Amino acid sequence: MWENILAGFVNSLVPINLLLMILGLVGGIIIGALPGLTATMGVALMVPITFAMDPISGLIMLGAIYSGAIYGGSNSAILINTPGTPSAVATTFDGWPMTKKGLADDALNTALIASAFGGLFGTLVLLFLAAPMAQLSLKFGAPEFFWLCIFGLSTIASMSQNNVLKGLLSGAFGLLISTIGLDPVLGLPRFTFGNYTFVQGIEVIPAMIGLFSFSQVIYLVGSKNNYIADYKAKKGVTSRILKQMAKTCKANLMRSSIIGAIVGILPGAGGEIASIISYNEGKKWDHNKGKYGTGVIDGVCSSEAANNATIGGSLIPMLTLGIPGSAVAAVIMGALLAQGIQPGFKIFSNNGELAYSFIVSMLIANILMVVVGSILIKGTAKILNVRTSYIGVAIVALAIIGSYAIRNSMFDVAIMVFFGLVGHFGGRIGMDTGAAALGIILGPIVEDNLSKSMAIAGAEGSIFTVFFTHPISLILIILTLISVLSPLFLGKHKSEKEAKANDQA
Amino acid sequence: MNKRKKLIAIILGVALIFSMTLTGCNKSGKNDTSGKLNYPTKPVNMIIAFTAGGSSDVQARIMQKYWDKYVPQQNWVFNYKTGAGGAVGFAAIADSAPDGYTIGGVNTPHMVLQPLGQGAQFKIDDFEYICQVVDDPQVLAVNNKSKFKTWQEVIDYAKANPGKLKVGIVGTFTGHHLMYLDLKDKTGVELTQVVYKGAADQNAALLGGEIDVMIGNVNDVMRSVDQMKILAVAADERSSFLPDVPTFKETGLDLVSDIRRGFVAPKGTDPQIIAYLRDAFKKINDDPDYIADMKKAGQPQAYLSGEDFEKYVHDQDAHARQLLTKYGLMKS
Numbered sequence: 001m002w003e004n005i006l007a008g009f010v011n012s013l014v015p016i017n018l019l020l021m022i023l024g025l026v027g028g029i030i031i032g033a034l035p036g037l038t039a040t041m042g043v044a045l046m047v048p049i050t051f052a053m054d055p056i057s058g059l060i061m062l063g064a065i066y067s068g069a070i071y072g073g074s075n076s077a078i079l080i081n082t083p084g085t086p087s088a089v090a091t092t093f094d095g096w097p098m099t100k101k102g103l104a105d106d107a108l109n110t111a112l113i114a115s116a117f118g119g120l121f122g123t124l125v126l127l128f129l130a131a132p133m134a135q136l137s138l139k140f141g142a143p144e145f146f147w148l149c150i151f152g153l154s155t156i157a158s159m160s161q162n163n164v165l166k167g168l169l170s171g172a173f174g175l176l177i178s179t180i181g182l183d184p185v186l187g188l189p190r191f192t193f194g195n196y197t198f199v200q201g202i203e204v205i206p207a208m209i210g211l212f213s214f215s216q217v218i219y220l221v222g223s224k225n226n227y228i229a230d231y232k233a234k235k236g237v238t239s240r241i242l243k244q245m246a247k248t249c250k251a252n253l254m255r256s257s258i259i260g261a262i263v264g265i266l267p268g269a270g271g272e273i274a275s276i277i278s279y280n281e282g283k284k285w286d287h288n289k290g291k292y293g294t295g296v297i298d299g300v301c302s303s304e305a306a307n308n309a310t311i312g313g314s315l316i317p318m319l320t321l322g323i324p325g326s327a328v329a330a331v332i333m334g335a336l337l338a339q340g341i342q343p344g345f346k347i348f349s350n351n352g353e354l355a356y357s358f359i360v361s362m363l364i365a366n367i368l369m370v371v372v373g374s375i376l377i378k379g380t381a382k383i384l385n386v387r388t389s390y391i392g393v394a395i396v397a398l399a400i401i402g403s404y405a406i407r408n409s410m411f412d413v414a415i416m417v418f419f420g421l422v423g424h425f426g427g428r429i430g431m432d433t434g435a436a437a438l439g440i441i442l443g444p445i446v447e448d449n450l451s452k453s454m455a456i457a458g459a460e461g462s463i464f465t466v467f468f469t470h471p472i473s474l475i476l477i478i479l480t481l482i483s484v485l486s487p488l489f490l491g492k493h494k495s496e497k498e499a500k501a502n503d504q505a
Numbered sequence: 506m507n508k509r510k511k512l513i514a515i516i517l518g519v520a521l522i523f524s525m526t527l528t529g530c531n532k533s534g535k536n537d538t539s540g541k542l543n544y545p546t547k548p549v550n551m552i553i554a555f556t557a558g559g560s561s562d563v564q565a566r567i568m569q570k571y572w573d574k575y576v577p578q579q580n581w582v583f584n585y586k587t588g589a590g591g592a593v594g595f596a597a598i599a600d601s602a603p604d605g606y607t608i609g610g611v612n613t614p615h616m617v618l619q620p621l622g623q624g625a626q627f628k629i630d631d632f633e634y635i636c637q638v639v640d641d642p643q644v645l646a647v648n649n650k651s652k653f654k655t656w657q658e659v660i661d662y663a664k665a666n667p668g669k670l671k672v673g674i675v676g677t678f679t680g681h682h683l684m685y686l687d688l689k690d691k692t693g694v695e696l697t698q699v700v701y702k703g704a705a706d707q708n709a710a711l712l713g714g715e716i717d718v719m720i721g722n723v724n725d726v727m728r729s730v731d732q733m734k735i736l737a738v739a740a741d742e743r744s745s746f747l748p749d750v751p752t753f754k755e756t757g758l759d760l761v762s763d764i765r766r767g768f769v770a771p772k773g774t775d776p777q778i779i780a781y782l783r784d785a786f787k788k789i790n791d792d793p794d795y796i797a798d799m800k801k802a803g804q805p806q807a808y809l810s811g812e813d814f815e816k817y818v819h820d821q822d823a824h825a826r827q828l829l830t831k832y833g834l835m836k837s
Contacts, residue, residue, distance in 0.1 A: 141713055185677070187676070267705040267706045268705070321708070337728070344728075407585065407588055
């Protein structure tokens with residue numbers, strides 16, 4: 001193993017591979033930052049090109065694109081309140097308020113450092129804990145998944161502490177939207193109103209672009225401000241943020257990365273779920289918890305560390321069991337198979353040099369990402385110095401292209417515009433777009449796993465044992481209860497405190 | 506300030522162009538050919554009904570390499586129309602102009618089942634059939650720690666414990682679903698079906714012990730073959746990927762079930778063009794390098810001529826109608 005790791009370092013530092021890594025990172029960050037162009041798409045587009053390369057070089061480039069794209073999603077989330085990839089939804093919760101406060105630089109650098117840390121952590125888990133983690137991924141059945149998503153949905157309760165009812169209604173609206181299309185059990189059409197176009201259901205990404213980005217444009221057009229936010233380029237932000245994070249975010253980085261790596265190993269759950277759960281946990285346990293949502297680096301850190309930590313995680317079941325932990329991992333597996341390399345535990349002995357070079361290159365790519373990213377940030381942040389009238393046009397163009405690109409369909413563009421209007425006017429009457437987005441993302445997974453669990457319960461003869469006796473399920477149920485009930489207690493505690501303070505005054 | 510604005514405008518412009526190239530925003534217009542066949546004079550649109558990087562796409566990409574060898578004058582422009590298990594893409598092929606410049610990949614039994622069970626907006630008669638390229642048979646697989654050693658033991662257990670055996674399949678109105686119904690129909694046992702979204706979570710469920718048995722495709726089970734026991738292949742002959750696994754047929758059950766991929770053009774395409782395409786695709790399928798590339802990518806290559814593929818699709822249609830009617834799954 002160690003000699004393979006050493007060979008991995010040698011392979012990663014060959015000039016051509018370093019160059020491919022940098023190109024992959026830059027390309028990945030751009031793809032990730034553009035709403036609608038996802039990590040999956042970026043990696044899939046580059047796979048045919050890797051066929052002409054040495055397999056090690058090809059994998060090194062794909063790994064760099066994957067890391068870059070997941071980080072890149074945070075750029076647009078922070079600057080224009082538009083998650084560039086679904087996994088950056090939770091990054092908008094604090095990243096956007098920071099931009100509005102004139103702290104865009106701080107937010108972007110936090111995202112960069114947190115992403116690199118999460119990425120490194122996930123890769124180290126892949127390097128040293130692949131076997132036990134692969135076993136853990138198999139312990140996750142339909143009921144566990146169901147509870148994991150319910151746990152994710154419970155975020156709504158703590159997200160909208162000011163008005164839980166509106167938050168819940170928004171979440172329910174998202175869940176309802178996610179039921180459009182073919183049902184997962186019988187494959188029969190629902191809520192299609194006799195229109196066949198609806199059979200395919202509402203695609204998550206166009207809905208997301210509409211809710212976050214198109215609605216934002218309508219707001220920008222209507223606002224009197226000429227610029228999105230005040231922004232003056234400052235020097236040395238990266239190192240200042242690095243120092244600040246080293247001081248205050250250590251626990252946050254570790255907790256978020258662990259959550260990310262574990263969620264990453266589950267097939268069907270990726271960065272979007274990891275970042276939401278991690279954000280929610282940060283909000284509960286972090287020393288700065290009360291300020292989450294107002295624009296603090298801790299919020300950005302917990303979301304971004306988690307989504308990049310899923311990368312290493314998602315590659316574990318792919319390399320060891322041939323079961324990809326995410327859509328991108330599936331595409332990378334396709335590239336491996338096309339090169340004639342079979343995944344499985346044997347990959348570490350039969351193709352040891354290749355497997356370890358790939359993993360080690362991801363360590364180096366994550367460190368390189370800090371350098372590449374901090375240079376790119378200087379350019380991207382300048383968007384804030386462009387008048388909103390120009391930015392608005394650019395966002396609309398990108399939103400349309402991004403929605404169309406998902407499956408080359410104008411229907412998705414219409415969906416995007418529809419959700420833009422829903423997001424904008426809904427926002428005015430107190431709809432929580434974050435909660436609605438959670439509903440749309442988690443809805444299909446909840447339903448799918450609920451119906452699978454019910455089928456299994458039917459065969460085993462007891463709903464109770466299937467849902468309430470598995471150890472992982474029990475842990476998730478307890479965490480969910482804490483998540484739902486804690487705001488109630490916290491809220492009570494807070495109001496008591498305030499009442500006391502008032503009495504004394 | 507002005508310079509800076511210009512720079513930003515350039516960056517945004519480049520980003521736009523970049524994303525447009527990525528998404529392949531190009532359309533080709535109509536073509537008027539008259540008299541002698543002058544084809545192809547412009548790129549041919551290739552509609553793929555599944556995501557870029559999926560098995561269908563990988564297969565078509567391999568074909569493209571050899572299309573460029575035999576028809577060097579024009580290449581393919583890939584156009585992904587995904588959704589509803591392929592139905593969106595198949596309908597897009599059926600709806601496109603029959604000028605020979607749009608062709609696409611189809612899968613059976615998807616294209617047979619979707620119009621029957623889900624009201625998909627195309628019919629199997631909406632196409633001109635070019636050829637079949639892949640035949641990926643289905644298998645019955647268990648975890649390698651399972652107590653079942655043959656498919657008969659599985660059926661015996663199911664007979665003794667009606668409804669207790671959990672069988673994993675991917676999607677409804679798919680090849681797996683059809684084989685599941687076929688298996689129930691031919692053995693008369695009662696099973697519980699557990700529907701998964703994709704092969705990845707289905708494989709994980711089998712390895713994790715959530716389901717007892719699963720129906721899978723050779724292409725998919727090969728990836729986790731170390732942890733599984735493949736009990737039988739639902740094909741006429743043993744698979745070259747799994748030479749030690751018996752077929753259902755040789756062990757006494759007449760069960761043949763597979764996913765096939767082929768290429769079609771919209772109905773009404775000039776017969777001369779169809780003849781040209783059939784010929785070009787046959788040359789590709791006879792190329793030893795192509796066959797080697799397919800094997801390397803784990804694609805069970807199996808060529809059928811356009812006529813034979815069309816007949817097969819119609820036979821499948823009759824078979825599926827009978828099964829779906831029996832289990833009450835026909836849409837009116």
